[in-house]
Amino acid sequence: MPQTPPLLIAQITDTHLFANPHQDLLGLPTVKSLQATLDHLSALQPKPDLLLLTGDLSQDTTPESYQRLERMLAPLGIPAVWVPGNHDVLLTMQEVLQTELISAEKAFQRQGWNFLLLNSAVPQTVYGRLSAESLEWLDQQLQILPDLPTLIALHHPPFAVGSAWIDTLKLRNTEALFAVIDRHPQVKLVLFGHIHQEFEHQRRGVCYLGTPSTCVQFKPNSLQFAVDEMQPGFRLLELYPDGRVQTRVERVAFEHQMNYAATGY
Secondary structure (H helix, E strand, C coil): CCCCCCEEEEEECCCCECCCCCCEECCEEHHHHHHHHHHHHHCCCCCCCEEEEECCCECCCCHHHHHHHHHHHHHHCCCEEEECCCCCCHHHHHHHCCCCCEECCCEEEECCEEEEECCCECCCCCCECCCHHHHHHHHHHHHHCCCCCEEEECCCCCCCCCCHHHHCCCECCHHHHHHHHHCCCCEEEEEECCCCCCEEEEECCEEEEECCCCCCCECCCCCCCCECCCCCEEEEEEECCCCCEEEEEEECCCCCCCCCCCCCC
16 A cells, blocks of 8 residues: 655744845845745745745734734645744734635644643743643633644744853743653654754654754854854654654755854844
């Protein structure tokens, strides 16, 4: 019998779009870098089955920035889901990013996998925290489908990544999240953004993955804010019905003069 092909997911994160398409972030025009990323992604064969957008989709929090994202994604014809980041406004996202192709759904199944999307953003702060209600919801959802391999997505990393300044801005109540995950062995993957770099860590059989931004990259293992010279990127994941996962980061050719001396943004 022919084997069932894996579910192909593309994780896109930290696009930091503006209402003004000519506005830049540390010298980098985020609309252009995202378009280069989408052009790279659209050339893939096979085409991804789903786009997973893991937060900081807007930099200026305007409806127009989210509308621009929707217009840029539409030509791909690939269904998309999202979680908010610390730069996002949840209510605006819910109003704009709810179309035929972009869903605000936070619990769904695809090809034998369960997907659970969490809001780790805290208004007016950069670090993350999961509310008691979110943790209770997660636990309940995991009880409903105990036999399906499960992917959890949120914006903030639950682990320190080795950069002192970023590590003060991670998820604050990681132990509460781990306590829920540890009760449910079907959890295979936890995906996040926020760190603008590639990251991987294994904990009790669960793979935790961070993904590069489609725009500015942060230099790994840096005590203070520092911009990296790495290219923008996204992550591809092949999810098999038996719970196996294959993944890689794709870097995108994009040249632009950056402000590498920046001390923040």
